[in-house]
Amino acid sequence: MPEIKVLSEEVISKIAAGEVIERPASVLKELIENSLDAGASRIEIEIKRAGRGLIRVHDDGRGMDREDLRLSLSRHATSKLNSFEDIYSLATFGFRGEALYSIFAVSRLKMSSCPAGSEFGFAIEGEGGRVTAEIPAPPVKGTTIEAADLFFNTPARAKFMKSDAAERAHLIKTVEEAALANLGTAFRLVIDGSEMFSLPVLPGGMWENLKSRASVIFGKSIYAGLARVEGKTSGMAVYGFVSRPDALAATRVNQHFFVNRRPVGSALLKQALYRGYGHMLTGRHPACALFVELDPGAFDANMHPQKRDVKFSSENEIFKTISGTVYEELLKKQTAAVELGTKAGGSKFAVSDVPGYREPQAPPQPAAETGGLFDFSPAGAEAPGPVPSDWRGQDLSYLGQLAKSYLLFECGAGLLVVDQHAAQERVLFEKYLEEFSTGVIKVQPLLVPLEAELSRSQMETALKWRDWMKTAGFEIDQRGPSVALLRAAPALFYFTQNAFSEFLGYLSEVLGEPEKAAEDVKKNIIATMACKKSIKAHDFVKPQEALRLMEDLKKAKDGHHCPHGRPTLFFLSAADIARRFQRSSAV
Numbered sequence: 360m361p362e363i364k365v366l367s368e369e370v371i372s373k374i375a376a377g378e379v380i381e382r383p384a385s386v387l388k389e390l391i392e393n394s395l396d397a398g399a400s401r402i403e404i405e406i407k408r409a410g411r412g413l414i415r416v417h418d419d420g421r422g423m424d425r426e427d428l429r430l431s432l433s434r435h436a437t438s439k440l441n442s443f444e445d446i447y448s449l450a451t452f453g454f455r456g457e458a459l460y461s462i463f464a465v466s467r468l469k470m471s472s473c474p475a476g477s478e479f480g481f482a483i484e485g486e487g488g489r490v491t492a493e494i495p496a497p498p499v500k501g502t503t504i505e506a507a508d509l510f511f512n513t514p515a516r517a518k519f520m521k522s523d524a525a526e527r528a529h530l531i532k533t534v535e536e537a538a539l540a541n542l543g544t545a546f547r548l549v550i551d552g553s554e555m556f557s558l559p560v561l562p563g564g565m566w567e568n569l570k571s572r573a574s575v576i577f578g579k580s581i582y583a584g585l586a587r588v589e590g591k592t593s594g595m596a597v598y599g600f601v602s603r604p605d606a607l608a609a610t611r612v613n614q615h616f617f618v619n620r621r622p623v624g625s626a627l628l629k630q631a632l633y634r635g636y637g638h639m640l641t642g643r644h645p646a647c648a649l650f651v652e653l654d655p656g657a658f659d660a661n662m663h664p665q666k667r668d669v670k671f672s673s674e675n676e677i678f679k680t681i682s683g684t685v686y687e688e689l690l691k692k693q694t695a696a697v698e699l700g701t702k703a704g705g706s707k708f709a710v711s712d713v714p715g716y717r718e719p720q721a722p723p724q725p726a727a728e729t730g731g732l733f734d735f736s737p738a739g740a741e742a743p744g745p746v747p748s749d750w751r752g753q754d755l756s757y758l759g760q761l762a763k764s765y766l767l768f769e770c771g772a773g774l775l776v777v778d779q780h781a782a783q784e785r786v787l788f789e790k791y792l793e794e795f796s797t798g799v800i801k802v803q804p805l806l807v808p809l810e811a812e813l814s815r816s817q818m819e820t821a822l823k824w825r826d827w828m829k830t831a832g833f834e835i836d837q838r839g840p841s842v843a844l845l846r847a848a849p850a851l852f853y854f855t856q857n858a859f860s861e862f863l864g865y866l867s868e869v870l871g872e873p874e875k876a877a878e879d880v881k882k883n884i885i886a887t888m889a890c891k892k893s894i895k896a897h898d899f900v901k902p903q904e905a906l907r908l909m910e911d912l913k914k915a916k917d918g919h920h921c922p923h924g925r926p927t928l929f930f931l932s933a934a935d936i937a938r939r940f941q942r943s944s945a946v
């Protein structure tokens with residue numbers, strides 16, 4: 360018969376720790392939540408060696424006396440919950456009374472605290488759940504908790520940790536989310552001795568503070584693409600920032616959702632956001648800091664120890680309110696933008712605006728319906744005129760340029776219309792990939808390096824990929840916590856300051872995700888982005904340049920599409936033209 364044993368307290372505490380403390384960021388999250396619950400107006404965080412070395416959180420909150428300090432370390436010790444019923448109406452963050460107990464079980468812990476007005480502070484030290492010292496501490500109002508050598512006594516768990524860069528990214532995200540959700544508290548984050556950010560509480564209202572924090576946390580370029588949304592229905596409110604439909608990104612890394620100012624991961628909220636973009640989405644992803652305020656009884660966030668999952672009691676209502684708010688606000692802004700655009704003379708020239716571009720029998724475009732007004736899918740891509748397969752073999756005679764964007768050629772008896780930038784991108788793209796795969800990228804050092812302002816997590820990724828970027832012909836350097844420098848680039852490309860900033864910001868989002876993506880995919884991504892952002896030849900094109908571009912395009916493997924898949928050209932046959940004039944024959 361197997362012998363039944365009762366587990367020792369030490370083993371029990373490690374098991375409990377395993378549930379609550381998954382990685383350094385979970386420790387940090389718990390400590391920050393405790394500081395917020397203690398009413399802190401300022402929280403200072405210090406991290407060493409990606410949280411494995413040290414996680415230190417100092418707050419100016421209400422503090423604990425000697426007795427509370429001791430108690431706080433025991434299991435199910437909490438000052439926030441008296442009865443089980445409270446769980447359903449609790450407005451504070453934690454309730455399980457397990458966090459400090461669990462952190463203590465797997466680290467060397469030092470806590471010092473002093474309640475307001477008290478003359479003495481007090482400190483407790485210990486490791487692996489055992490107290491080793493209780494000593495007086497200076498009477499500094501608030502609490503300081505240091506968790507050092509995380510998982511020192513659970514080597515199996517330590518092995519599950521990801522790279523330093525990955526753990527650091529989680530730590531930074533934890534602070535970013537806390538700072539977005541708690542605008543009345545100042546945050547400062549120091550990692551390995553250097554300040555990542557300091558977010559004071561500014562005079563002015565909630566929006567002022569949210570804006571200034573979002574611009575630091577998202578970085579200037581993503582921030583510039585955000586729109587403010589706000590909506591209300593009975594029993595709930597939604598507000599925050601979401602990407603404008605013309606500023607969507609390649610990945611979802613910059614999405615932050617909050618329910619009652621608590622960061623959450625929720626498929627429902629995510630889906631509702633995406634639904635809010637409807638057809639404007641085009642396979643790309645919005646950034647967001649989206650806040651939902653609900654009656655605390657209307658959802659349950661405590662079923663999972665990590666407390667990121669939420670369950671809502673009325674999912675339909677929430678889904679509708681969020682998607683409806685996002686949709687309406689974006690529609691309003693988009694309509695305003697379109698109206699402005701036409702007043703300014705309509706310098707933006709979309710293919711579908713070309714009179715007579717569509718087949719005459721095609722039904723008229725629905726105007727106010729979802730498709731017409733703000734169709735962000737590649738304009739007109741759904742119905743390009745058939746491309747004569749033999750245009751490569753034909754003599755082209757250059758007719759001229761239209762709207763500084765399109766090159767017109769006579770081809771056979773028809774008209775070949777070429778999107779100049781799309782064609783240039785395609786040619787550049789293939790030349791670069793050719794150089795890349797033969798290993799001979801011509802690199803051009805920059806006399807004056809270009810700068811890119813990045814968010815913290817983008818910078819993490821950029822640094823992680825620095826070596827690979829070098830093989831791609833880009834020499835990246837860091838200056839300060841949020842500025843990356845470009846010292847050399849492939850000679851094929853020419854970037855402006857802004858273009859480089861967008862290129863790198865975007866790239867460090869995309870490269871962040873598919874760590875294990877095939878080399879080909881990564882090459883493709885960097886080539887696509889570089890071509891998009893690199894300056895093309897001048898808008899005005901001389902006839903020889905137009906013809907040379909067509910020679911290059913003829914040689915391209917896929918001359919019919921730009922690297923993003925938009926068509927580079929379409930063809931109006933002589934018969935098409937004749938039909939428009941209601942002639943019975945082509946000529």
Ligand code: ADP
Binds near residue numbers: 389418432458460502
């Ligand atoms: P919980 O937060 O679920 O109550 P914890 O283990 O995280 O459980 O904390 C236990 C208790 O210790 C809290 O209820 C609170 O009374 C006290 N405490 C923890 N951190 C702080 C802090 N920074 N300031 C004041 N009190 C704290």
Ligand code: MG
Binds near residue numbers: 389392393453454458
């Ligand atoms: Mg807690």
